[in-house]
Each structure stands twice: as C-alpha cells, then as structure tokens.
Amino acid sequence: MLSKKTKYGLKALAYLGVQNDKKPIQIAEIAEQENISQKFLESILLSLRKSGFLGSKKGKGGGYYLLKTPTEILMTDVMRVLEGPISMVPCVSLNFYEKCDDCPDEAACSVHKLMLMVRDANLSVYRNTTLADIIQ
Amino acid sequence: MLSKKTKYGLKALAYLGVQNDKKPIQIAEIAEQENISQKFLESILLSLRKSGFLGSKKGKGGGYYLLKTPTEILMTDVMRVLEGPISMVPCVSLNFYEKCDDCPDEAACSVHKLMLMVRDANLSVYRNTTLADIIQ
DNA sequence: TAATACCCTACTTGTTTAGTAGGATAACAA
DNA sequence: TTGTTATCCTACTAAACAAGTAGGGTATTA
Numbered sequence: 432m433l434s435k436k437t438k439y440g441l442k443a444l445a446y447l448g449v450q451n452d453k454k455p456i457q458i459a460e461i462a463e464q465e466n467i468s469q470k471f472l473e474s475i476l477l478s479l480r481k482s483g484f485l486g487s488k489k490g491k492g493g494g495y496y497l498l499k500t501p502t503e504i505l506m507t508d509v510m511r512v513l514e515g516p517i518s519m520v521p522c523v524s525l526n527f528y529e530k531c532d533d534c535p536d537e538a539a540c541s542v543h544k545l546m547l548m549v550r551d552a553n554l555s556v557y558r559n560t561t562l563a564d565i566i567q
Numbered sequence: 568m569l570s571k572k573t574k575y576g577l578k579a580l581a582y583l584g585v586q587n588d589k590k591p592i593q594i595a596e597i598a599e600q601e602n603i604s605q606k607f608l609e610s611i612l613l614s615l616r617k618s619g620f621l622g623s624k625k626g627k628g629g630g631y632y633l634l635k636t637p638t639e640i641l642m643t644d645v646m647r648v649l650e651g652p653i654s655m656v657p658c659v660s661l662n663f664y665e666k667c668d669d670c671p672d673e674a675a676c677s678v679h680k681l682m683l684m685v686r687d688a689n690l691s692v693y694r695n696t697t698l699a700d701i702i703q
Numbered sequence: 704t705a706a707t708a709c710c711c712t713a714c715t716t717g718t719t720t721a722g723t724a725g726g727a728t729a730a731c732a733a
Numbered sequence: 734t735t736g737t738t739a740t741c742c743t744a745c746t747a748a749a750c751a752a753g754t755a756g757g758g759t760a761t762t763a
Binding site: 434435436468470471474488489490491492493 | 719720721722723724728729730731732
C-alpha cells in the first residue's frame with residue numbers, strides 16, 4: 432500500500448506544478464485544496480525541501496515552490512524520498528542493497544527472481560514518468 | 568516492502584514445486600530447509616490451503632502438497648492471497664476497488680494516474696509469471 | 704492406543720503510520 | 734520596533750499491522 436505521506440507529497444508537488452508563476456504557495460492553501468491535515472503536510476513539505484525538490488520562503492507572502500520544472504522532476508527520485516526503496520526486498524535494491532540473512536544463494540532464490548522482475552517493471556515506470564506527465 | 572509472510576509463502580510453494588513426486592512434505596522439513604519459524608509457516612501454509620493452492624494430509628506421513636502443477640500456479644493469484652491487493656491504492660484496484668474519500672475527481676488525480684501505470688506494470692509481471700518460472 | 708502432524712484460536716511484542724502539540728525562527732509591514 | 738505571518742523543528746501519541754508464540758484440538762497411521 433502507498434503511504435499517505437507519499438500520496439500527500441505527490442498531490443502537493445502536483446499542486447505546485449500546475450501553478451504558472453513561481454510565487455510561493457502556502458501550506459494552508461495546499462492542505463485545504465487537497466484535503467490534507469495541515470500539520471502532517473507541513474512535515475512532508477519539509478522533507479521535500481530538504482531533499483531538494485522544493486524551495487521555501489518564510490514570513491508573510493511566504494510558502495513553497497518547485498525548484499525545477501515539472502518535466503525535470505522524475506518519479507524515481509520522488510518515490511525514493513517519500514516512499515523509500517522501490518524494490519520490495521533489499522536483495523534486489525539498486526540503492527539500498529542488503530543481503531538476506533536467511534537466504535544462502537541469491538541466484539537460486541525464487542523470491543529474488545520474482546522481485547527482480549517486479550523491480551524492473553516498477554523502475555521502468557518511475558524512470559519514464561515525470562511530474563509533468565501526471566498533472567493534467 | 569514485501570512481508571515475511573509472502574516471502575515465506577513463496578519459498579514454501581517453490582520448495583513443494585521442485586519435488587518430483589506428489590508425496591506430502593512436512594511443515595518441519597520446509598521450515599528447516601528454508602530457515603523459517605515453524606509455527607509461523609504453519610499459519611501461512613494453512614492459508615495457502617484454504618485458498619486452494621495446497622492440499623494436506625494429517626497424521627504420520629502427512630504434510631502439504633501442491634494441488635496444481637507449477638506451470639498452472641500464477642503469481643497474480645499467489646500474491647493476492649499472500650500480500651493482498653496488487654494495486655498500491657484502492658482507487659486503481661481491479662479486485663478491491665474503493666473510491667478515495669478525499670479525492671473529488673479520479674480522472675484528474677495525479678496519484679491515480681501514476682498508480683494506474685504502476686499497477687499495470689506489476690500486473691503484467693505477475694500475470695505472465697508462474698511458479699514454474701521462478702523455480703530453478 | 705500411542706505417536707505423528709496438521710488444525711485452530713488467542714495472545715504478545717515490536718515497528719510503523721498518521722498524525723498532534725507546542726513552540727522557535729525568519730521575514731515582512733505598519 | 735513591534736506585531737503578524739508562515740515556515741522550521743522536536744517530541745509525543747494512538748492505532749494498526751507484522752511477525753511471531755503458546756497451547757491445545759483433531760485426524761491418521763502404525
């Protein structure tokens with residue numbers, strides 16, 4: 432299941448992505464428009480800022496804005512930050528590889544084989560999809 | 568992340584799949600060979616039996632065995648029983664569809680759009696993979 | 704009739720999720 | 734300079750879920 436964090440994060444990015452100008456948008460506005468708890472959204476936007484997707488401005492007239500254009504924002508990167516590893520098991524992860532402690536032989540493991548295929552299928556979606564592709 | 572339940576269930580199915588004869592295999596043997604807690608595996612095999620993948624035999628010489636040949640066991644079905652819905656959000660699920668309560672317009676939802684692509688990618692893997700494909 | 708091995712329910716423990724609470728800090732405007 | 738706005742940051746919490754454990758009951762076979 433997709434976590435609410437990821438869902439809300441994606442919705443917020445999409446909301447910022449459809450704005451034509453680069454004027455900062457307030458958390459409160461996004462939260463209200465997208466039916467998200469404001470405080471929860473606050474922490475999500477914070478992590479999106481820390482990972483380089485968003486810029487922010489404090490004080491009156493402040494808010495968040497995209498640092499790149501939607502066509503430059505890859506779902507691979509967004510998903511890794513919001514949802515974590517794309518692989519369903521660490522032993523097939525490109526960025527978070529870890530050997531299974533219970534599995535003596537990766538090459539012979541049926542779970543490994545299946546999860547490799549699943550990982551590749553997911554990666555091909557996320558790598559070929561940008562924020563621009565999912566807004567409008 | 569893939570649950571241990573699914574991981575163990577797949578390993579057990581694979582273990583039963585490589586047996587050439589149809590002789591029942593005991594939980595204890597699978598648990599030992601695959602490094603799985605026996606009691607936990609017991610409950611997993613029980614659910615695989617109740618969903619029609621396995622047959623069982625009680626008493627001495629008893630155990631579990633596949634009810635179909637590995638080429639007939641689709642990953643779509645296995646994953647749905649062990650891991651639950653293949654979709655990451657209910658609003659794109661074929662078998663467990665549910666409308667999002669916070670989302671006014673599915674067609675315009677960016678999360679919906681992305682998750683549709685992800686669902687299709689995963690389905691195409693699971694639908695085209697049988698137990699036979701992941702053993703050996 | 705004793706041993707074997709599955710059958711079934713209920714409980715426990717640890718982790719994660721989805722928030723809440725409450726204040727600190729920076730920027731702008733009067 | 735002072736009040737207001739809005740982000741920044743830490744810590745806490747309730748509920749759900751995962752991953753087992755415990756302890757028997759029941760059917761089959763020798």
